[in-house]
Amino acid sequence: MKTDPYQPNQGNLAYSVGVTLDRFIKLKQSDFPFASGELSQILRDIALASKIVNRETNRAGLSNIGGAFGQTNVQGEEQQKLDVIANIRFMRALSKGGEVCAIVSEEEDCVIDLQNNSGKYVVAIDPLDGSSNIDVNISIGTIFSIYRRKTPVGSPITTEDVMQPGNQQVAAGYVLYGSSTMLVYTTGFGVNGFTYEASLGEFFLSHPSIKAPETGKIYSINEGLELEWEAGVKSFVKDCKEKKYQSRYIGSLVADFHRNLLKGGIYLYPATFNNPSGKLRLLYEANALAFIIEQAGGKASDGENRILDIQPESLHQRTPLLIGSKHMVEEAEELFRISESEINTLSR
Ligand SMILES: O=P(O)(O)OC[C@H]1O[C@](O)(COP(=O)(O)O)[C@@H](O)[C@@H]1O
Ligand SMILES: [Mg+2]
Numbered sequence: 001m002k003t004d005p006y007q008p009n010q011g012n013l014a015y016s017v018g019v020t021l022d023r024f025i026k027l028k029q030s031d032f033p034f035a036s037g038e039l040s041q042i043l044r045d046i047a048l049a050s051k052i053v054n055r056e057t058n059r060a061g062l063s064n065i066g067g068a069f070g071q072t073n074v075q076g077e078e079q080q081k082l083d084v085i086a087n088i089r090f091m092r093a094l095s096k097g098g099e100v101c102a103i104v105s106e107e108e109d110c111v112i113d114l115q116n117n118s119g120k121y122v123v124a125i126d127p128l129d130g131s132s133n134i135d136v137n138i139s140i141g142t143i144f145s146i147y148r149r150k151t152p153v154g155s156p157i158t159t160e161d162v163m164q165p166g167n168q169q170v171a172a173g174y175v176l177y178g179s180s181t182m183l184v185y186t187t188g189f190g191v192n193g194f195t196y197e198a199s200l201g202e203f204f205l206s207h208p209s210i211k212a213p214e215t216g217k218i219y220s221i222n223e224g225l226e227l228e229w230e231a232g233v234k235s236f237v238k239d240c241k242e243k244k245y246q247s248r249y250i251g252s253l254v255a256d257f258h259r260n261l262l263k264g265g266i267y268l269y270p271a272t273f274n275n276p277s278g279k280l281r282l283l284y285e286a287n288a289l290a291f292i293i294e295q296a297g298g299k300a301s302d303g304e305n306r307i308l309d310i311q312p313e314s315l316h317q318r319t320p321l322l323i324g325s326k327h328m329v330e331e332a333e334e335l336f337r338i339s340e341s342e343i344n345t346l347s348r
């Protein structure tokens, strides 16, 4: 019998390339004996909203949706029009179905309580990631995390429902609006990638069971911040240069993450003297990508702690992020530790 390289589990229809996202979600629902279809519906809603955002992104240069919106978000960042449009599109899609009771968004100061106490799920979302690249036609993305609420259905949502550590995620993913548009997600049973076929309006399975290479030769970090780096970061980047690794930095987290996930590599946005918590947000950037990289065999930490075990304390809290191939993240953590202890020894 001829083996099909793209069908790792012979006979498992779900994994055959070309299966639509819709069908894949339906087939994979059997992973959850008590599934009632609500999580599947949220994934479909996110896919639908991402198709609309994809359309807006593709024609951003033609219509007047490029450029700044003229307001700043809670982080003091200037919002781009597409940040706001994407936020509206995902809010609408997630509030329509009735499965979601609360949303945390980068573009919203507070938790959006959908006043839908029958909703079982909480969604945290970065509607448009890589905003600084929107107007210059460089890949951008969307990042999402899905949690089951902690308080009983029917009761009002509380902080407990929203401030859950990443290890409580039931699903997470991202959409990459690049040379092709892809949706990559996990529900805790591996990572799968789907490519959008705009003429058919469908996502098709193109990257089944993604595994991150255990090591790689790519490092991604904003070297413009070198003067603000701690000793450990400096020694890690020096080590990468001595090993003649390739420096690749797009400035869109989703795009840098996706490349390193497929090719092997590490993305670092460490603490700096001016930003001791780094730049990236725990609830709607780091947690989702950490769930995916771990499901693909990689690793994610803040230099010391596993990202997924960090207990959130505020909605828009930031965290240093080291994420990618397992061995590369471990090497970076080791160098951070050594530098830290050397500094402590010297300061005694
Ligand atoms: O310009 P910097 O400091 O390198 O930061 C780039 C990082 O900031 C981000 O743009 C932050 O995300 P948003 O665009 O969603 O605010 C990441 O996508 C990217 O990796
Ligand atoms: Mg972002």
Ligand SMILES: [Mg+2]
Pocket (backbone or CB within 6 Å): 083, 106, 126, 127, 128, 129, 130, 131
């Ligand atoms: Mg954003």
